[in-house]
Amino acid sequence: MSVPAGEPIIELAGISKTFGDRDGRVVAVDKVGLRIGRGEFVTLVGPSGCGKSTLFNIAAGLADPDPGGEIRFAGTRRAGRDLLGKVSFMPQRDLLLPWRRVIDNAILALEVEGMRRADARRKAGAMLPEFGLAGFERHYPHQLSGGMRQRVALIRTFLFERDLMLLDEPFGALDALTRTMMQRWLLDVWQRHRRSILFITHDIEEAIFLGDRVVVMTARPGRIKLDVPVALPRPRPAHVATSAEFLRIKTKLLDAIEEESMKSFMAAGA
Ligand SMILES: Nc1ncnc2c1ncn2[C@@H]1O[C@H](COP(=O)(O)OP(=O)(O)OP(=O)(O)O)[C@@H](O)[C@H]1O
Ligand SMILES: [Mg+2]
Incomplete structure (x- = not known):
């Protein structure tokens, strides 16, 4: 290409x-x-x-x-x-909020944009398998490996569609x-x-x-x-x-x- x-x-x-x-x-x-x-x-x-x-x-x-x-x-x-x-951007540190579950970390930018939480969760949830995070939506950041944490931060960045x-x-x-x-x-x-x-x-x-x-x-x-x-x-x-x-x-x-x-x-x- x-x-x-x-x-x-x-x-x-x-x-x-x-x-x-x-x-x-x-x-x-x-x-x-x-x-x-x-x-x-x-x-x-x-x-x-x-x-x-x-x-x-x-x-x-x-x-x-x-x-x-x-x-x-x-x-x-x-x-x-x-x-x-x-x-859309992902800063040098992943900046996941430790008290938020994977799914709620992923939707942060959408919430800031004013999307209803239920809609945002549905949208992010559909992306979890593609990002190798199927089954982890209710986990907290400390329960994830480094690679998984970075994928959560990346979902967040991707969901903010720019x-x-x-x-x-x-x-x-x-x-x-x-x-x-x-x-x-x-x-x-x-x-x-x-x-x-x-x-x-x-x-x-x-x-x-x-x-x-x-x-x-x-x-x-x-x-x-x-x-x-x-x-x-x-x-x-x-x-x-x-x-x-x-x-x-x-x-x-x-x-x-x-x-x-x-x-x-x-x-x-x-
Ligand atoms: N908010 C700030 N206030 C004062 N100096 C700053 C600030 N941000 C960056 N600098 C300075 O600007 C220079 C460039 O920093 P920057 O973080 O952009 O480098 P970098 O190329 O990203 O480095 P690294 O590869 O280590 O991440 C450094 O000398 C740093 O000390
Ligand atoms: Mg830098």
């Missing part, structure tokens, strides 16, 4: 974010430009602290960028906070085997639901395996360093990771990330 052409779902241009005051300013993100096409799956990697979650917060409408940048969503110019409610979905290291806490299963499962779900996705990860192989494009950020202040198309067929079999094209992309990304990680390491020691 090729990268979809046409109008992007979101387009960020010249987006910066500075934290702090005059005594201690941190430029987290510096003039970032990023477009995500409709139906496109974009993965974002970069050294720790380079501003990935900051960019995520801006794209989700949770934080305003510094003045001067431009955000277009579905072709319309928007102020940062206007995006809240237009985009054209753009932002996922901040959704599989970060998982063991390698569960993670591989979740990646296959997410691709499968994505191919059926056809949302645009921005997926943040530290795992380069995951970024290549999932993405139509892999975007690499520099060490802080975060800028876009590389934007690499992934010309691998879909659906992607597991053995695609041993193909020459996969290894070529991986080498290119590893070189770029190593260079940036060294920079942030040196800066921290200076």
Whole structure:
């Protein structure tokens, strides 16, 4: 499948974010430009602290960028906070409410939208089998494995049906085997639901395996360093990771990330 052409779902241009005051300013993100096409799956990697979650917060409408940048969503110019409610997102921590059962954690966004609880539960309940959670609707988060908790958070994100979905290291806490299963499962779900996705990860192989494009950020202040198309067929079999094209992309990304990680390491020691 090729990268979809046409109008992007979101387009960020010249987006910066500075934290702090005059005594201690941190430029987290510096003039970032990023477009995500409709139906496109974009993965974002970069050294720790380079501003990935900051960019995520801006794209989700949770934080305003510094003045001067431009955000277009579905072709319309928007102020940062206007995006809240237009985009579905799963933050870096899963944020399940420990006192709510699986089903009631899953419907949180629908309730906030004003849907009746019974209707929301019916809708979420129908999705549990697809997310590997059949029979667990009355369990509490502490009774679930890490992978199951993340799937509950993902159902919540999917149920908030928006054209753009932002996922901040959704599989970060998982063991390698569960993670591989979740990646296959997410691709499968994505191919059926056809949302645009921005997926943040530290795992380069995951970024290549999932993405139509892999975007690499520099060490802080975060800028876009590389934007690499992934010309691998879909659906992607597991053995695609041993193909020459996969290894070529991986080498290119590893070189770029190593260079940036060294920079942030040196800066921290200076
Ligand atoms: N609310 C905030 N107030 C002040 N500084 C912040 C805030 N949020 C982030 N920062 C700073 O901005 C920089 C980027 O942080 P961010 O969380 O975006 O990085 P990241 O790339 O997501 O890192 P990681 O890979 O570890 O999740 C860091 O230096 C961080 O300390
Ligand atoms: Mg982060």
